[in-house]
Amino acid sequence: MEERRKKLNLNRVPMPKQPPETRRLNFEEVALGYTDDLARLEAERCLECKKPTCVRGCPVMVDIPDFIGEIKKGNPEGALKIIKNKNSLPGICGRVCPQELQCEKQCILAKKGAPVAIGRLERYVADWELHNGRRSIPEIAPSSGRRVAVVGSGPAGLTCAADLARMGHSVTIFEALHVAGGVLVYGIPEFRLPKRIVQAEVAYVASLGVEIRLDAIVGRTVQVDELLSDGYDAVFLGIGAGAPIFLDVPGKNLNGIYSANEFLTRINLMKAYLFPEYDTPIKVGRRVAVIGGGNVAMDASRCAVRMGAQEVFVVYRRSEKEMPARHEEIENAQEEGVIFKVLTTPVRFIGDEHGWVRAMECVQMELGDPDESGRRRPVPKPGSEFILEVDTVIMSLGNSPNPLVPQNTPGLETTRWGTIVADENGRTSKRGVWAGGDIVTGAATVISAMGAGKRAALDIDAYLKAL
Amino acid sequence: MFKIVDKKTLSPSTKLVVVRAPHVAKRARPGQFVMIQIDESGERIPLTIADFDRRAGTVTMIFQEVGKTTMHLGTLRPGDELFAVAGPLGHPSEIALYGKVLCIGGGVGIAPIFPIARALKEAGNTVLSIIGARTKDLLFWEDRMASVSDELIICTDDGSYGRKAVVTQPLQEILMKEASNIARIWAIGPAVMMKFVCKATEPYGIPTIVSLNTIMVDGTGMCGSCRVDLKGETKFVCVDGPEFDGHLVNWENLLMRLCIYREEEQLALNRWLETTQGVIAAGGKA
Numbered sequence: 187m188e189e190r191r192k193k194l195n196l197n198r199v200p201m202p203k204q205p206p207e208t209r210r211l212n213f214e215e216v217a218l219g220y221t222d223d224l225a226r227l228e229a230e231r232c233l234e235c236k237k238p239t240c241v242r243g244c245p246v247m248v249d250i251p252d253f254i255g256e257i258k259k260g261n262p263e264g265a266l267k268i269i270k271n272k273n274s275l276p277g278i279c280g281r282v283c284p285q286e287l288q289c290e291k292q293c294i295l296a297k298k299g300a301p302v303a304i305g306r307l308e309r310y311v312a313d314w315e316l317h318n319g320r321r322s323i324p325e326i327a328p329s330s331g332r333r334v335a336v337v338g339s340g341p342a343g344l345t346c347a348a349d350l351a352r353m354g355h356s357v358t359i360f361e362a363l364h365v366a367g368g369v370l371v372y373g374i375p376e377f378r379l380p381k382r383i384v385q386a387e388v389a390y391v392a393s394l395g396v397e398i399r400l401d402a403i404v405g406r407t408v409q410v411d412e413l414l415s416d417g418y419d420a421v422f423l424g425i426g427a428g429a430p431i432f433l434d435v436p437g438k439n440l441n442g443i444y445s446a447n448e449f450l451t452r453i454n455l456m457k458a459y460l461f462p463e464y465d466t467p468i469k470v471g472r473r474v475a476v477i478g479g480g481n482v483a484m485d486a487s488r489c490a491v492r493m494g495a496q497e498v499f500v501v502y503r504r505s506e507k508e509m510p511a512r513h514e515e516i517e518n519a520q521e522e523g524v525i526f527k528v529l530t531t532p533v534r535f536i537g538d539e540h541g542w543v544r545a546m547e548c549v550q551m552e553l554g555d556p557d558e559s560g561r562r563r564p565v566p567k568p569g570s571e572f573i574l575e576v577d578t579v580i581m582s583l584g585n586s587p588n589p590l591v592p593q594n595t596p597g598l599e600t601t602r603w604g605t606i607v608a609d610e611n612g613r614t615s616k617r618g619v620w621a622g623g624d625i626v627t628g629a630a631t632v633i634s635a636m637g638a639g640k641r642a643a644l645d646i647d648a649y650l651k652a653l
Numbered sequence: 654m655f656k657i658v659d660k661k662t663l664s665p666s667t668k669l670v671v672v673r674a675p676h677v678a679k680r681a682r683p684g685q686f687v688m689i690q691i692d693e694s695g696e697r698i699p700l701t702i703a704d705f706d707r708r709a710g711t712v713t714m715i716f717q718e719v720g721k722t723t724m725h726l727g728t729l730r731p732g733d734e735l736f737a738v739a740g741p742l743g744h745p746s747e748i749a750l751y752g753k754v755l756c757i758g759g760g761v762g763i764a765p766i767f768p769i770a771r772a773l774k775e776a777g778n779t780v781l782s783i784i785g786a787r788t789k790d791l792l793f794w795e796d797r798m799a800s801v802s803d804e805l806i807i808c809t810d811d812g813s814y815g816r817k818a819v820v821t822q823p824l825q826e827i828l829m830k831e832a833s834n835i836a837r838i839w840a841i842g843p844a845v846m847m848k849f850v851c852k853a854t855e856p857y858g859i860p861t862i863v864s865l866n867t868i869m870v871d872g873t874g875m876c877g878s879c880r881v882d883l884k885g886e887t888k889f890v891c892v893d894g895p896e897f898d899g900h901l902v903n904w905e906n907l908l909m910r911l912c913i914y915r916e917e918e919q920l921a922l923n924r925w926l927e928t929t930q931g932v933i934a935a936g937g938k939a
């Protein structure tokens with residue numbers, strides 16, 4: 187026992203990062219990834235457990251000890267094959283999965299010290315492929331003669347499409363925007379997830395024979411019922427939870443007040459940070475307030491820093507402990523100079539004579555009894571109102587489901603929050619129609635959306651075989 | 654990519670393009686619009702579907718050259734391609750048999766009012782129309798409007814053609830004469846025009862439908878850039894509109910929000926003019 191413990195290395199190999207003072211000024215990736223040597227060093231820490239608990243923490247059950255074993259042997263290509271068996275988007279998951287709540291949380295080493303950096307190793311393997319050219323062309327089953335329409339090209343749709351294509355079905359993705367990738371391209375910023383990575387993963391899905399039809403808005407350009415009658419045997423809805431929520435207080439429509447979706451879409455999808463080389467403008471003032479405390483708020487605040495704002499505040503109504511954002515992202519934001527104003531909420535926005543926001547009146551909060559979510563409910567402290575001068579506000583209060591598809595699809599049951607009702611395999615109330623990802627769960631994670639896409643693909647496959 | 658199959662100049666700053674986009678043409682109905690993007694670094698802008706041909710798989714857009722994107726579009730020629738055309742977006746106009754209706758088109762708003770007037774006429778309504786522009790050169794589609802209207806009034810601000818008036822003047826006269834006969838009014842044009850039309854019709858309580866031209870990004874309900882205030886309720890023009898009951902619209906907020914990017918728009922335009930002037934002068938395309 188003593189022997190064994192000595193061998194355990196309880197500290198993970200740090201990953202090089204751009205220093206805060208440099209990265210505040212650019213949109214390049216913050217975390218630089220492991221080199222071959224660093225990756226092998228970190229891989230050495232893994233015990234390759236016989237009954238690996240880490241795998242249970244991964245929503246798509248990547249064979250973690252096996253792929254890490256290949257890294258130890260200096261065989262990233264082998265590692266890649268193992269990962270791709272379960273996860274067609276490792277370059278993305280390695281970067282944005284909340285590993286500390288998933289695979290790494292369940293790692294046996296977490297009991298004693300730092301868990302194996304599974305996400306970083308996964309990223310290392312995916313990056314290896316990006317540098318060395320596509321290696322793993324998976325087996326594709328013979329054509330089944332069946333056709334499936336996948337609506338939305340976010341992680342749920344891409345995964346479902348990739349799996350179905352490998353099972354031999356002919357798949358078409360319908361995407362409303364001019365680029366595939368969903369939140370991965372319009373939401374998550376370049377400095378956290380470079381768009382070339384997303385493009386490479388999308389190209390991989392296309393290489394499996396999946397047709398991607400852009401600029402096609404289901405519910406407008408084409409209806410679900412038309413897809414079903416026009417020769418598609420099944421439809422998967424992976425349309426995300428894309429409609430922004432605005433704080434309903436006076437002044438919410440003043441100039442300079444954005445939803446996080448608009449702010450991030452202008453910057454990431456339309457590349458407003460490269461204006462005027464790119465045509466889409468954005469206006470970021472000197473003092474920016476981001477309302478909210480999730481990953482989206484961290485992304486928005488860090489974008490605002492990079493757009494040249496002098497002071498960026500994250501205004502959150504509970505305390506830092508309750509913030510839903512990943513710890514790593516909160517830390518990154520703080521390193522970049524973002525100021526956290528917790529236990530604070532705006533009660534009104536104040537504009538100037540031209541209709542531009544100039545300040546917001548806030549009230550301080552204290553935590554009362556727990557609410558339905560189990561978190562302590564914030565309640566305003568009477569008389570604690572104060573004015574915060576700001577010239578840009580980004581509301582990052584979460585998203586609600588976009589009603590375009592549900593409204594135009596008779597027989598598709600939704601909840602009172604507008605999410606689509608589906609069982610654990612993604613089956614909806616409508617025959618031949620599956621759904622998964624944020625449109626079913628409400629805003630969640632990339633990997634859970636992928637898991638939903640995978641389960642639906644399996645179920646759709648079974649359904650098609652029985653037809 | 655979406656090929657431009659035809660292009661016309663309707664006035665010095667108003668142009669028409671016909672684009673092959675069968676997926677849009679198939680479902681397009683009056684009142685709907687498309688989001689277009691000229692090239693990968695371009696902006697996504699909304700343009701109303703002024704006409705469509707399902708068999709040919711084409712849609713027609715008419716636009717006024719007001720800034721970088723529309724001017725760039727104006728330099729394109731048949732055979733050129735657009736990077737993205739998405740649609741049809743928004744709710745179609747509510748066409749029904751109302752009785753006597755009034756259609757008002759101002760400036761480039763004549764383009765979107767035409768298919769609505771035509772559909773209203775086809776539905777059996779008596780269609781009264783007013784079209785107006787700053788000056789004669791900016792007027793177009795008089796013949797088309799005449800062909801679907803029982804009566805057509807034309808005015809220009811400077812009197813260079815038709816009546817010397819802004820559209821609200823003949824509107825006031827009609828309202829005074831026969832407000833109770835008018836079942837419904839459509840007004841499409843610059844926001845200021847729509848605002849004053851609504852002010853004029855409000856006392857008579859005639860439902861007045863306007864098509865709002867807010868700033869958009871995605872056009873699918875995802876960003877909220879296009880939000881408008883309707884008597885305290887926030888709506889998204891791209892998915893809830895673009896047509897709304899004009900009497901509910903908070904025009905001050907709408908007009909203010911149209912100015913958000915004034916400086917950036919000017920910068921983009923100047924930059925574009927600088928880089929293209931030589932080329933255009935030499936007869937080439939941008």
Ligand SMILES: Cc1cc2nc3c(=O)[nH]c(=O)nc-3n(C[C@H](O)[C@H](O)[C@H](O)COP(=O)(O)OP(=O)(O)OC[C@H]3O[C@@H](n4cnc5c(N)ncnc54)[C@H](O)[C@@H]3O)c2cc1C
Nearest residue numbers: 338340341342362368369373404426623624630631632635
């Ligand atoms: C800013 C931001 C940061 C985030 N950071 C993280 C993170 O670090 N880690 C993490 O795990 N998760 C993160 N998330 C959450 C994660 O991105 C989502 O949970 C995930 O993308 C959901 O995937 P999806 O496939 O269900 O939907 P989406 O990614 O939303 O994709 C839906 C796609 O469907 C398209 N679509 C919608 N309606 C239609 C229609 N009618 N017709 C055709 N196409 C349509 C959309 O354009 C979009 O491309 C973040 C989210 C945001 C917004």
Ligand SMILES: Cc1cc2nc3c(=O)[nH]c(=O)nc-3n(C[C@H](O)[C@H](O)[C@H](O)COP(=O)(O)OP(=O)(O)OC[C@H]3O[C@@H](n4cnc5c(N)ncnc54)[C@H](O)[C@@H]3O)c2cc1C
Nearest residue numbers: 698699700701716717720721722723866867868869911918
């Ligand atoms: C539903 C809808 C339908 C429209 N239909 C037509 C039409 O049929 N013909 C036509 O000529 N115009 C139409 N417009 C207006 C048209 O979109 C703008 O004129 C165009 O975006 C201007 O772009 P620009 O780069 O040339 O000019 P810019 O210099 O960028 O802007 C000039 C003005 O156009 C408006 N504008 C700027 N960017 C956008 C944007 N992304 N979205 C919307 N408006 C913007 C602003 O008010 C701005 O002050 C429509 C707008 C909407 C919302």
Ligand code: SF4
Nearest residue numbers: 244279283288289305
């Ligand atoms: S996909 Fe995500 S949760 Fe699964 S192993 Fe990779 S990083 Fe961990």
Ligand code: SF4
Nearest residue numbers: 232233235240293294
């Ligand atoms: S639990 Fe930790 S140590 Fe064990 S196999 Fe998984 S990653 Fe390796």
Ligand code: FES
Nearest residue numbers: 872874876877891
């Ligand atoms: S344009 Fe983005 S929501 Fe309407």
